[in-house]
Amino acid sequence: MVGRLLDGRYRVGPRIARGGMASVYEATDTRLDRTVAVKVMHAGLGDDEDFAQRFVREARAAARLNHPHVVGVYDQGDDDGTVFLVMEFVPGHTLRDVIRKEAPMPAARALALLEPVVSALAAAHRAGLIHRDVKPENVLIADEGESGGAIKVADFGLAKAVSAETQHTATSGVLIGTVSYLAPELVVDGRADSRADVYAVGVVLYELLTGTKPHEGESPIQVAYRHVHHDVPPPSALVPGLPDFVDALVARATSRDSTQRPSDAGVLLHHLHRVAQALRDGVSSDPELAADLMPRPVPLDHPEQEVGEDTIALLTQVGSAEVGLLDDGTDDRTTAIERHTVVPARRPSAPAPVAPRRAPTRPAPVATTPRRRSAKGPLVLLLALLLVAGIGVGAWWFGWARYTTTPGVLGLSEQAATARLDQAGLEAAEGEPTFSESVPKGKVLQTDPSPGDRVLDGGSVTLVLSLGPERYDVPSLRGMTEDAAQDALAETRLTFGESTERWSEKVPAGQVMKSTPAAGTTLKPGDTVDLVVSKGRKPIEVRDWTGKPFDRAQAWLEGKQLVGEVTSEEFSDTVAEGDVISQTPATGTLNKGDTVQFVVSQGPELVEVPQTKAMGVEAATDALEELGFVVRTEESGSYLGLGFVLDSDPSAGSMAPKGSTVTLFLI
Incomplete structure (x- = not known):
């Protein structure tokens, strides 16, 4: 998908997420020049019409929501069987x-x-x-x-x-x-x-x-x-x-x-x-x-169901x-x-029945006698005052007096913070350490309760220590596929940037050659890592050197890091000595170190002209033709008509190409 232009508008970039139904890619809306997220249904799922229709309904349903906390849906389409959804990009x-x-x-x-x-x-x-x-x-x-x-x-x-x-x-x-x-x-x-x-x-x-x-x-x-x-x-x-x-x-x-x-x-x-x-x-x-x-609470009085x-x-x-x-x-x-x-869904039980109220009845008159003044009144008042005072003291104690203030220990080492808490009558508890860009490793990053908050006297304060800046080493990605390298970066909380393709004689096509920054480099979470991906061995176009000097062919091959090999040398009446008669392969592409085989010409084959002086013309002609010469006769200046050879051109003993013409001068 990477590099593809969907619907003539969305240029697909790196994959940023993958699920059971679709993959999500960062992409560029070339029409509006903005970064978007494109969700692409996995190959083959679009063949299911019901599944594809549900994917389309997703766009329509989500597009109805206009809320600041909902990822916006911009577009939906089908590009030659590739069903996709264009959404807001949230880095x-x-x-x-x-x-x-x-x-x-x-x-x-x-x-x-x-x-x-x-x-x-x-x-x-x-x-x-x-x-x-x-x-x-x-x-x-x-x-x-x-x-x-x-x-x-x-x-x-x-x-x-x-x-x-x-x-x-x-x-x-x-x-x-x-x-x-x-x-x-x-x-x-x-x-x-x-x-x-x-x-x-x-x-x-x-x-x-x-x-x-x-x-x-x-x-x-x-x-x-x-x-x-x-x-x-x-x-x-x-x-x-x-x-x-x-x-x-x-x-x-x-x-x-x-x-x-x-x-x-x-x-x-x-x-x-x-x-x-x-x-x-x-x-x-x-x-x-x-x-x-x-x-x-609902009583479990319902029968179970399967x-x-x-x-x-x-x-x-x-x-x-x-x-x-x-x-x-x-x-x-x-x-x-x-x-x-x-257990099936429970339904609230009906409220308990309430007994009906009885109508009030008039009390019967009772005979009374004068009551003596009781001495219990002051005692009751004293007890009430003591009770109120006890409640006040209790409220003061439970609401305020038993609390103390959490001391400030931010930025201290664990040992120093524990000592300060001991001085305040508090215990130090260890919290989960966390990363921080501002607080050095091993120092207190935060406390629970926070400094200045109330805490029970003798209670505990949780110390959260800093792990220092959050950093991750770039993993070794050489030899991985591009997808596997992206997954490895995501697991390390680093961000994939872009990939560049280069020829490589050693790394197979599609595998990562190196990363920038290099493996082992320490980076912040979310920092970008670029990849160099192999295109495989670089092809070299073979030139046809037939009829051209072999020396020139050899020099060109060496410049391309190819090997030129002379498999044989042959005589040729049409190809000059040192030129190429034929080569294998004559066309196509090769890679560095591959061999091109040549047949090189030795030129025409030379034959020694025999001695024909004083020979009869017929005998001399037969001897020359047997050696491959073409014979031509010509009368000499002292021709007498005897029919014998006076001389030849080329002269006897010289070397002449096989098939060339020898002239006999007759006397």
Whole structure:
């Protein structure tokens, strides 16, 4: 695809991503002179009319969304069977890269990253569209920053308009998604609505908070089974100290009962804002908010049901955790989920009946006697005052006195920071080190709590040490194909620049000869690496030297680093001595070091003229013709008519070319 001009407009550049359905290339819109991303369906998939139509619907559905956090769709076309989609180009990295680098991360940071994603999904749900493949790989983060319009949701390739008439899978009963983020109802019966996107967002939030996926397994089938039969565990089980309302938000979004989840991303966005505000206020626990967010318990009084026939087959795509659920039973790998039981969607139980109130009755009159003044009154007052004072002291102690201020230790070594924390009566805990361009390696980059924040007296402060500037060595790419070299650069977090082709006598065609910068050079993440790719051995056009001097041919061949070989020398009456009679090969191309074979002329063959003086003319003629001469007779000046040879030209004993004429002078 690289270098191809699609639809007479889009010049395809390097491949930047590859998935199970299509590959994405950086390209140039030659008409508007701007950089775009072109998504090209894999070869052969376009032959499936249903599949191609779904690809076309992707463009129309995504183009309907006009939101700052959605990757824009510009164009869609079909160039001689190559179906493609033109999208906004977002240079940067994905949320998956952030998870690898930062997770587990503070809850406030996780919500800040997720808020633009939920906002984009809310806009899609309002437009009647479902993303159906929410995952960190589909969240792009531009290099300019990680806030505002720099975070964008990509690949609405599985988007489907919500319709009351069709709630099944997009094409022919096929379910396409990523198994780690599949909602249980998708696995059970293939039905999806906006709450499936909510479930996937909840799984992504869990992954941001803990650094791991909630459900793991040796195969995609096992993971899908766990989504159906197991709740997502609270993140605080892996990361102690997370507020209870953060656990509740994850539980609400990932409830296996879809009716317990927020109805769409707009409702989820409201809950996310409530939790983010509580975190900004420094609240570490809010039972009321947590109880409001937590899914309502529903008694398990429903009979279990078997997996529907719509989920008979799971197809695992190579190199990813993507699966498809099909209506046929042709895949042997599906037996692991056949006839399993799942808990059906729970419905809130009916409220308990309330006993009717009784009508008030008038109390019967009671006889009374005067009461003596009690001495308990002052005692009760004293106890009340003591209680109020105790409550005040307790509030002062629990709300303020037991806290201290986190000292500033940024920029110190771990040893010096630990010593300062010891002096303040605090313990130092080790956090996950991270890269920094400004803080030297081994120095404290950040603390949790931050300097100046309140912390329990005797509590712990997590120190995050700097790993220094993030740098990567250029890998050795020599001998790789261009695609393999690009993949190796992507794994090293370096960016492929451009490739230049050159002739090479040693490196086969299509393989990388070298990189610029060279292998072993240390670079920043995202720095560009160019490749020099071999075109193979340089062909040399052979010239025809027939009839030309061999010496000139030999000199030309040496200049082209070819070998000239004289296989034989032959007499020739037509080709001068030293010239080429024939060569092999006479035309075509060769490579350096190849041989050209020559037959070189020795000129005409020379024969000694015999002695014919005093011989009879007939005898002399026979002798000369036998040697290959042509005989001509001529009368001498002293001709007497005797018929004998007086002399010859050339004279006897001289060398003459075979076939030349000898003149006999007769007497």
